[in-house]
Amino acid sequence: VEPIELFDLDAENLMIPSDKVAHVQVGNPLEHALLVLVKSGYSAVPVLDNSFKFKGIIGKTLILNRILGLERFEMEKLSEVKVSEVMNAEIPCLNKRDNFLTCLKTVINYPFVCVIDEEGFFEGILTRRPILKQLNKYLHV
């Protein structure tokens, strides 16, 4: 792998495309989101609206924090509360054309970020793993 090839990579080359990404809808109850998370095995996934636009991220931590009462986990809240009330909407996003260094900088603080187009439509996710793999390859030549 020539050094120049690393810096030529962009978010689109590195991302998991939207059709392979587990996600939930902004209007789902937490119960549905928690089942998606437990069955997919992921700690957090993107939240989209019904026109496939990016709205935020939801994870087990946020859900469990929300239902933890003074004495127990209040499981009944899972069907009462919506994903929109709990999700993290303050997460940075990338564009398909963002270069490798921009992707690297962004995943320093986030296990994954969403890749969206100019109108906010969800295109995929950029995770730490392919960044680490490419860097490992780059350092071994």
Next chain:
Amino acid sequence: VEPIELFDLDAENLMIPSDKVAHVQVGNPLEHALLVLVKSGYSAVPVLDNSFKFKGIIGKTLILNRILGLERFEMEKLSEVKVSEVMNAEIPCLNKRDNFLTCLKTVINYPFVCVIDEEGFFEGILTRRPILKQLNKYLHV
């Protein structure tokens, strides 16, 4: 940062030392582990025995998977089942003297790994974040 400095770093320079790592004991019930995970905010943490030796890793995914029944999350199982019955003991470990490239290779597939000494005593954890930070620094000179 001179290139040579990156390759001189070892696991000890990069790791979070044991006194700063949230962990649980191998004999704890899942209920205690889940509370530690929710309050610390971490998706998974190390499992130690009472002599501070590394035994495995426990996370929200493993716990929630274990208590998910056919119709509901069976919360009563949280006080009946022990961490030892659910934890993942098949996780690779590092030694303090392992070099940067060994650390990088290991975190490709794991968000963190434990650093242990020759007798298996827990010394700290090696996470993806400092690896990504160092690589970002290295690529910017």
